[in-house]
Amino acid sequence: MRRKYLVVSVLMLSLMAGVLAGCGSEALKADVVVVGGGGAGLAAAIEAADKGASVIVLEKQAFLGGNTAICGGLVPGVGTELQKAQGIEDSPEKYAEDILKANGYTGDPELIRVATEASADFVPWFESLGAEFLKVVPFPGNSVDRLHQEKSLSGAGLVQVLKEAAEARNVKIMLETPATALIKDANGAISGVKARTKDGKEITIQTKAVILATGGFAGNKEMLAEYIPAMVDSGLLGNPGNVGDGIKMGMEVGADVRFMDAYLPHAAVNPEKTLLITWEAIMRGGILVNGEGERFVNEALGYAKCAPEVAAQDKVYIVFDDNVKALVEKMASYESVTVEAANADELAEKLGLDKDTFAATIAEYNDAVAAGSDKFGRTVFEKPFEGKLSAIEVKSYLLFTTGGLRIDASARVLDKDGNPIPGLYAAGETAATGIAGSGYAGYITGEGLLAAFAFGRIAGQHAGETVAAAK
Ligand SMILES: Cc1cc2nc3c(=O)[nH]c(=O)nc-3n(C[C@H](O)[C@H](O)[C@H](O)COP(=O)(O)OP(=O)(O)OC[C@H]3O[C@@H](n4cnc5c(N)ncnc54)[C@H](O)[C@@H]3O)c2cc1C
CATH class of the missing domain: 3.90.700.10 (Succinate dehydrogenase/fumarate reductase flavoprotein, catalytic domain)
Structure with missing residues (x-):
């Protein structure tokens, strides 16, 4: 009888411990938390997981993808096999020069150099995850054909590849769970994220690094009125969930912002179906x-x-x-x-x-x-x-904004004195990569995904390595 009681008690205790440990490790703790499940966020999650980090992705909407899923899915890349097969000579330097020329040399040359160098590996990396590219296509501002068309002919196809790769690496994806605020510890390092679950519960996730990849603020009329008044009344062809959440969360913990007047309009959106041509x-x-x-x-x-x-x-x-x-x-x-x-x-x-x-x-x-x-x-x-x-x-619509949190070459978010905020990263539209410079005229096609995949991957690698080194 006493033996049976002992066995039951031990079983119950281990069950309770398991539940508690489960709650703590699965739902409320991760080495790296990625906020935003678009191209930049998913790329960051995959890279951080490949460095051995446990990763949670918070996505406010019921589906992944953001603008990345809406876009044409043309992946920029230099020196690829497809380019070589078509006799096209390209290099990071040539690409950087095209970008700087387009933005009238007002962009950030260092971040542009880092991004164009990173682009040499985009196509091979995507192929390693299962994507297939058909050809390179010409677009204005690119002096050679370097935009790679994926077989799905859509950004949604790229997102599917990234989603499957993230899931295969045990990245935990929490849909309908918007992040609402960052938490700083006594030393000024980011130590957690607050979020709201789909049933309205407020949760806190402890973490060692947060990567903000919530897109830009094209869906936020107040921010448009403040930073890009010319676009307040424009139709939006972009993810309505991109309302500047990450930029605001970063600013709340002291981050600097740059290029906030930078945006991209598109001259060919069919108004009947809100369809980009x-x-x-x-x-x-x-x-x-x-x-x-x-x-x-x-x-x-x-x-x-x-x-x-x-x-x-x-x-x-x-x-x-x-x-x-x-x-x-x-x-x-x-x-x-x-x-x-x-x-x-x-x-x-x-x-x-x-x-x-x-x-x-x-x-x-x-x-x-x-x-x-x-x-x-x-x-x-x-x-x-x-x-x-x-x-x-066709009509002219607003697609997205490209200004945001100031970052360095490792995608670390910088404060107003130019110092990294420990544990905080930003990528894609949330980050001020300065790729398109200011205003609307400096953007050349491909730069949206360039910023997303370059700095998403770099942020994930840096955060994952930093966490691993501290273990
Ligand atoms: C119509 C269109 C066509 C385009 N065509 C091209 C193209 O051909 N080539 C190119 O290079 N670029 C193109 N772009 C630009 C490019 O798609 C984007 O710049 C890029 O995909 C942005 O990636 P991202 O990860 O930064 O943002 P997104 O892919 O938009 O992802 C941001 C995600 O964060 C989520 N989120 C927001 N707030 C929160 C929160 N508080 N908590 C949790 N999640 C949150 C959003 O719901 C979204 O899923 C196009 C854009 C549009 C709109």
Whole structure:
């Protein structure tokens, strides 16, 4: 009888200890806490786990991905096998020069150098996680083709690869659990994160390092009014959950901010379906035409520089022919918003444009293609328009912001005196990488994912190594 009682007591005690240990280690403690489950956050989580750290990812929404899942999934990379196969010579230095040239040398040269060097390993790293890349595609501002198209043709495909890799490394992903505040210890180091679970419970997670990867603040009208007033009334094509949480949490513990006026508008969002139309359609021969049936800008300047010009028109259409459709895989996915016609006259009729003006626009464009330049300064063409013509209505939208917490080359968040706040990192849109400089004109396509994957991976590696060294 006494023996049986003893066995039961021991069993109960071990059960209780197990539950307590389980609560403590699984739910409320991790070596590294990543706040935000987009591209930067998931990349950071994978790297930290690969350094031996236990990792929790907090994601406020019911799904992972953020802007990374919405974006076109074009991964920048230099010196890749795909580039070599197409005879393209590229290097981190060439990429850095393109970026600095685009932002008028107003960006942060050190962080740009670090990011472009890191980009040499993006494609091989993604491939090691299971991604497959099809080809490199041209985009304005990149002097050579270096944006790698994944087989899913979407950012969602990249997020799926990252999610599976994180799960395979036992990273604990907590959805619908927004982080709300950082906790500092007596020495000024970050020692915890406060969060709210999906059933509304306030929790505290003890940790040795926090990586803030909550995206930018394009979804926060108050912050837009303060830092980018020109965009307050713009439509948003981006994750509505990116409302500056990480930036504000960092500022609350003394972090410095930089480049807060930097943002990216896009000149080609279909308003009916809030659908981004790839600018590859332009680079492969498409044009922008306004409600008068006329072109109005050098489209090859890029979707950011064309955005104010598009915003100034009443109506704008991307017009393209079957040659563009054949060259750009994604065009097929825009079928529901594409107006097709047998020729220019029929398209003008369907869009309500003046037939003669539109016919003259097409004829003038075809002459420009033959001549190799036009009156707007465009020199990027494919073939003259031939046969059937199609159009998609577009408007200018705000996509994301790129200013935020000041970081160093190890993605450590810096205070106002330029000193790292121990245990605090930031990456992606939350960090002020200075890649696009100030304003909207300095961004070249690929820089969003460049900042996310470069500094996400660097933050995860540094945090993981620091935690391992202290064990
Ligand atoms: C329409 C569109 C197209 C784009 N196309 C390209 C492209 O082709 N190439 C390119 O390089 N870049 C592109 N970009 C930019 C690029 O997608 C982003 O800059 C990049 O993916 C940002 O990654 P991130 O991890 O910093 O943020 P995100 O991927 O947005 O992830 C942030 C995550 O943090 C979560 N979060 C926010 N607050 C909290 C909180 N308090 N607690 C927990 N979680 C929180 C959000 O819900 C979100 O899931 C595009 C962006 C958009 C919007």
